[in-house]
Amino acid sequence: MESVSQDCTKLEGRAVYTKVLSEIDKMIASAEDCKQQLETRPVQRSIALAKLQNNLNKSFTKINDDFKPVDSASKSFTKTLDKHFRGKPIPDSESDFIAPFPGYINRAIVMHLLREGRFSAAETFIAEVNARPPHKVPEPRFGRWNYLDETGSTPPPRMKQDILATIEYWVEIRDRASDLAWQRDFANDGAGCSGGGGRSLETATLQRRFADMYHILDMMRVGNLQPAVDWAREHADDLHARGSNLLFELCRLQFITYFMGGGDDNDGDTPMIDALDSSSGNPSYYDRLSKQQSPSVSSGPIRAYQYARATFGSFASKYKRDIQRLMGAFAYHPNISESPYGMLFATAAPDGGNESGAGAALHAHGGVPAAWRDAAAHFTREFCSLLGLSAQSPLYISATAGGIALPMLLKVRVVMREKRTEWTSRDELPIEVPLPPDFHFHSIFVCPVSKEQSTDRNPPMMMPCGHVICKESLQRISKGARFKCPYCPSESHPRDAMVVYF
Amino acid sequence: MAEHTSTKLNADQQVSLDQFLLRVPVSIISRNLKNARRLVEREKEWIAKKLQEEIAKGDAGDAQQSAEVVGELVKRLKQLRTKMESLDSELHKLTRSLHARVDHLNQLYTIPSLADVKYEQWSGIRLDRMMVDYMLRQGYIEAARQLAKEKEIEELVDIDAFVACLRVEKALREEHKLGPALAWCSENKQALRKVEVRLSLPLGKRNHPMADFEPASNLEHELRLQEFIEKVRTQNLETIVSAREFAQKYLAPHKDPNFAIRAAGLLAFSPNTNQEPYKTLYSTDRWHYLADLFLAVHHQLHNIPERPLLHNVLSAGFCALKSPSCHSEKISPRQADAEQVLSEEGAGPDSVSDYEFTEDNQPVKPAHKHQYKLHHKGPGGAAALALNSICPICSTELNELARMLPYAHHSKSIVEPDAVVLPNGRVYGEARLRLANEKMGTAEGYVKDPMDQERVFREEEMKKVFIM
Structure with a gap:
């Protein structure tokens, strides 16, 4: 890339018309001169005209020369690009599987924008999509799929066949994809912002939900947990079904905050008269919290105690131990960080050293303590999950994975063309694309015998010894009778194997 | 075989996808130059012709008439200047945008690994500009403009070219x-x-x-x-x-x-x-x-790729992320069993003591039949598990879009090393499962399936699984 940068700088320096413009100014000046001369001294008409002709000719020659560096710099930049990108395959219509789905793509973009809180851009986009729906679904047979024509010469029949087989794969996916697109995309509204069947989410509803989410997060950012708690309480059943303890964690965080002398909101969870001034949602909350620590030092635990009595009852059965530990902290209030409960309260005070208590915690990470950030992340995750959405933008994750995978897949395509091979499984990519660990979302089971991934039709089966192979392998090895496990000496009957779900 | 996971960043490879990011402005620059040259050439010819005509008149020519011709000439030159000025400012805009693009691509070379926060930012910018490019191609100009402006990436996208x-x-x-x-x-x-x-x-x-x-x-x-x-x-x-x-x-x-x-x-x-x-x-x-x-x-x-890069990158990304379970119909024992129950309605209860391999049905032990109620696959699919964040392909936004694409190739299982199986066939990492049960408040000595909390198993029923 260095040569590219250098040439770019060169081009930037040379690609200007400043000299040309000043040459044109000169021409204008000399033409005006000439005009004046003709008006004042008509006798010298021929001389004046000849002089102008001469000047203009010179200027035009000069301008022509002034264009040259622009030309050469842009040509040399192009050459550098050619050199730098030589042999790098270019993404084209063959590697584009999703063109037949403009409706779904638009929807994914809208949801991504909403997720990012870009409500007005999303609105503009929706309005434009509605005004001008995707004009057509591109045809399944894409423009360039037939690169036999491109090479100009007809390859020998054998090669042609193989290449065609390879191409067929891509075409097949495309066809399957577009069949679906025709049926579903157009069965819905032409506007293209709705999805398939009952799973579709109304955009407006979704936008409202995300607006709610951002409101709650904003409030958390200024130290107000109440909207988050309210939301968690409202969805307690769903959260419980997911095995989520968000509600309790939020309440515990509230308790700890009170305990450490913070919390200035008038929330419904603490039905008590607030000793502190109750200006809720103050952005300087954290600053104030650390300053006011000493005057309110005794009111904190009292408030926490009242809060605990009002709130923790409903959690008693499930979180008995946690609650006991929280309550035990009262005994050690004056020097909590050195007590056996220090660790527990350190969730609010990640580096609770010098300034024992909340003050230090609050300044640990740019003003927002780690426990609050964790709680915000936890909340976002649960919020999105209940909407059936992943916490991080799927579009972002996919695009990032695609940036890694696409060059590799393009390269494989080139190699496959050269070697005239095709890959055996059409449902599966031909190569393994190594992604960072946090890009793995499912457990993957690859049968150690057949080396194939398990599918609905070919599920993983566990033998009594605990080893797992795919159903097809099991059938092949056992032939329906007792057989020995390929990985240990134990023998079993295929009917003793059970399907497992990863 | 290659590694299964990697955080190695191959900047050259990723940048190669973006060569058109640089090629488009260069091709517009050379078109700009061609326009400029043609403009100047046209004036030059016109002026030469007019001037030659006047000179050819020789002594018979009238000075006043010549002055008028030269006056016209001045006017033309001034027009030329105005046109050249606008070409010059376009050129300036183009080189500046080219510079910004080279800087943007160069930035990738300074990022140490895929796990770096800076890579996340870079990739985010790439997504933004790919979305703007997509919108421009679809003719959604205002949304494209707005997004480009909000994200401050106007120099990384070709708004003017697409508008024209x-x-x-x-x-x-x-x-x-x-x-x-x-x-x-x-x-x-x-x-x-x-x-x-x-x-x-x-x-x-x-x-x-x-x-x-x-x-x-x-x-x-x-x-x-x-x-x-x-x-x-x-x-x-x-x-x-x-x-x-x-x-x-x-x-x-x-x-x-x-x-x-x-x-x-x-x-x-x-x-x-x-x-x-x-x-x-x-x-x-x-x-x-x-x-x-x-x-x-x-x-x-204009050297603009025939398809939006967004299409290509997303296609590849979906495939790389997709697993067979993203669109699995049979994701849990509950559902499999429910299907079994439904399909066997009318047959005598518990009449089958051994399961058989059938073409399509999951082999199911009778002991598990009737015990789980029908539970539809939620929008999150198999991964709608409290402990995992939802897979992007399973997520509502993309599930349909990715349905027809091939899934990622894996040569080795990716399973938690401490895998255990519950009597209903579900496999979990033991540590993760215990943590989940703690959160669910399961009584000691018992264990619940987080995806089907209605049944409680005894801890001894949990069995170790060996994945080779």
């Missing part, structure tokens, strides 16, 4: 007007001679109804043919007479002699004919075809 292109496309597709397209052709006459050979149609040429009718894919000829068709369509005698002359002028020079001959055949058929190829020629669908053809030629000329 969209104007011509819209005129063809929606307004059925040839003017802008013909003007564009004459502006780019020279360059067009070079690209038309390599042209590929976005509409599959093979299946296209007009396929055998336009072997040279010459945009201007196609446009002229449309002009001819429209003249004939009027069925007005005078217009048709002029159409004949028009055909002589514009259609006859086509390198395929049949082109003009077939076009001439139109004269014999009325617009509501059912005779092919004339029916297709009269069809208004031809406007879509012309619009697509124009786009293809335009993109080729």
